[in-house]
Amino acid sequence: MAPKHDINKVGSESSDFPILCETCLGPNPYVRMTRQEFGQECKICNRPFTVFKWNPGDGGRFKKTEICTTCAKIKGTCQTCLLDLEYGLPVQVRDAALGRKNEAPSSDINKQYYIQNLEAQMEKSDSGIAYDAQLANAAGKEMLKTLARNDPYYKRNRPHICSFFLKGECTRGDACPFRHEKPESGVGPVRGNVQQSMQDRYYGRNDPAAKKILGQVAEAKGLKAPEDKAITTLLFLGVPKCEEGDVRTALAGAVPSVEPAQIRSVSIVGPSNSVFVNFADRGSAERVAEALSAQGGIEVDGKRAKVVWGRSRKKAAA
Structure with missing residues (x-):
């Protein structure tokens, strides 16, 4: 059998199954997925990777993996929502509580070299991951346990709110694939550069959700x-x-x-x-x-x- 990574696919990644949290996967234990090898570039390392798409449940929107499995293992996150797999919290909250520093370089060339080194380390390690939650502040871990969402939050899989409905201009009615409802007070869709916001969430910087959680902890x-x-x-x-x-x-x-x-x-x-x-x-x-x-x-x-x-x-x- 040919090796998964051959010389013609250097700088790309192939995987057999995604790394997902329970919320993104959905409640159906027999979920059906489509698999597209080298379907798109990873939002973090820009390498082509295997993209998985699925419907997490009735009334949910179709979801897909946004980053490669290597980047997910490096940070210990879900490939779709980019939240921490252990606590279900933003990376910025986890890293602040555990006293972890983001050491990833910003330039594309150095980023590829950095990821290749981490891949070699993960192949040698017993766990197969680069992120080690044991090397952390004990008080910070206790705080994360109190903040963690222990049960899946399937409401996060619902369709997004229709922007035309908010303006009073949607004419599709029941055929509209988006939700026709007013957002909760103080909560609304975040617009802007999607890729940049993905990188901010992954690297734990300028994350609005994390800042809100950390602000609540600081106030308490x-x-x-x-x-x-x-x-x-x-x-x-x-x-x-x-x-x-x-x-x-x-x-x-x-x-x-x-x-x-x-x-x-x-x-x-x-x-x-x-x-x-x-x-x-x-x-x-x-x-x-x-x-x-x-x-x-x-x-x-x-x-x-x-x-x-x-x-x-x-x-x-x-």
Whole structure:
């Protein structure tokens, strides 16, 4: 039998079955799929891959795989919705809670080299995957368990809302394949560059759904971002005796996406066992606050410290 990958198909991928979550697969255990080898380019690595299409159930829209199995294994996600397979949450939420950093390159040439190396690693590993959930923050894993959706959410397979209906211009009536209903308050279809939004979701950056979840967690933990946009300082309470380098190392380990240049200053107040960390911009401070709230605080020199927002300075009297 000929090998699955021959010399004429370098840079492509063939697979016998997709990697899907229960929601995308649907409730029918005898679902029928069509399989098209090298049917389209992966939305992440741009390599041709085997595309699977199926109907997840009555009243659902036809679905298909959007990324290749290699990219799905690298991040531990579903090939269709790109949500984490273990927790059913956006990658950005998972990586923030577990303190994982996105190391994938952005250029196409480096991306192909990066993926080839990971493929070689996965072939040698016992699990056959690159993502290792065991190398993670214990408090973050507990937080993810509380946020995880344990049961399939089949409503996600429904047809999209008809944009013409929302404008009052749809003339197809019952023959329209889209839903004729008003979206929930504050929820609507996200428009824009589909491929870019796929990459953002996969790499865990600028994901609206993830930002909403992390915001809710931060608010529940008392870390809701203050309205004063000038506040860019986080306060660590209950920190043991330490040096500035210890705080920076703890931050780099808990939130790997934060660059050293984004931390403007670190002020240690020994008598009160607290540390003021001032960031270069508000966005960096918010990302760190969201990640640390999901992790249940920050661990400095073996001791877990509480994290709160700093307060705005009182204006001097005229």
